[in-house]
Amino acid sequence: MKKLVFLSVAMAAMMMLSCGGNTHQAEREEDTVDVNDLIRDHTLYGLCAAIPSTSQLKVITDVGDTVTLDITPALENRKMLGSVKVGDRLAVMTNKNQTMATEVININLLLGNWVMPDPLDGSDEIGIRIKEGGVAESIEMTNITYRTWRIFNGKLEITSIREGGEQAEETNYFDILKLSADTLVYKTIDKPQDEEETFEYSRWREKEQPDLHGLKLEEHQDEYMKL
Incomplete structure (x- = not known):
């Protein structure tokens, strides 16, 4: 009987250690940062397909997907960079689900x-x-x-x-x-x-030339004026 009790306690201890090890491993995995993720460009690129409302944009991405984005975060944080019209090429930062835009850059204006x-x-x-x-x-x-x-x-x-x-x-x-x-x-x-x-x-804008009302400036032929 004592042997059975001892074996039961030992097995329970091993299970607890095993679970604890898995828990620590899971915590370590959560704390681990993918180095490649730090150097990956998460910008969404595409064309403005429609503007359903003042707080929404519909974008056709470079990979052919169509997403509708809530641009409220970009507006609130002054990250709506450039007014947008249909057909403009955009660079957009979004949340992970690609439902909200935190920054919108109009490439055409840039x-x-x-x-x-x-x-x-x-x-x-x-x-x-x-x-x-x-x-x-x-x-x-x-x-x-x-x-x-x-x-x-x-x-x-x-x-x-x-x-x-x-x-x-x-x-x-x-x-x-x-x-x-x-x-x-x-x-x-x-x-x-x-x-x-x-x-x-x-x-940059080309500077306007002065209106001479039809007159033309002539080069002075005086040798002294050429010095």
């Missing part, structure tokens, strides 16, 4: 030539040209050559080469603060506080 006064003297305009296909170019800049761009997990990623030194390619990430037909504002992220920068661009 493309183009963006300039600001040269910080050195303000006499010229410098900036960045954002083109289709992920191509980026510098506008009237001698110290930085922009090369590529993309949206990565809701952030603007830009690669460039800084002239001088080793001329190594560098990648910077920016948080888009404002995007409209005429304005682009973004701020550096993942930088020390003393290296943070905010870039405020306006869309």
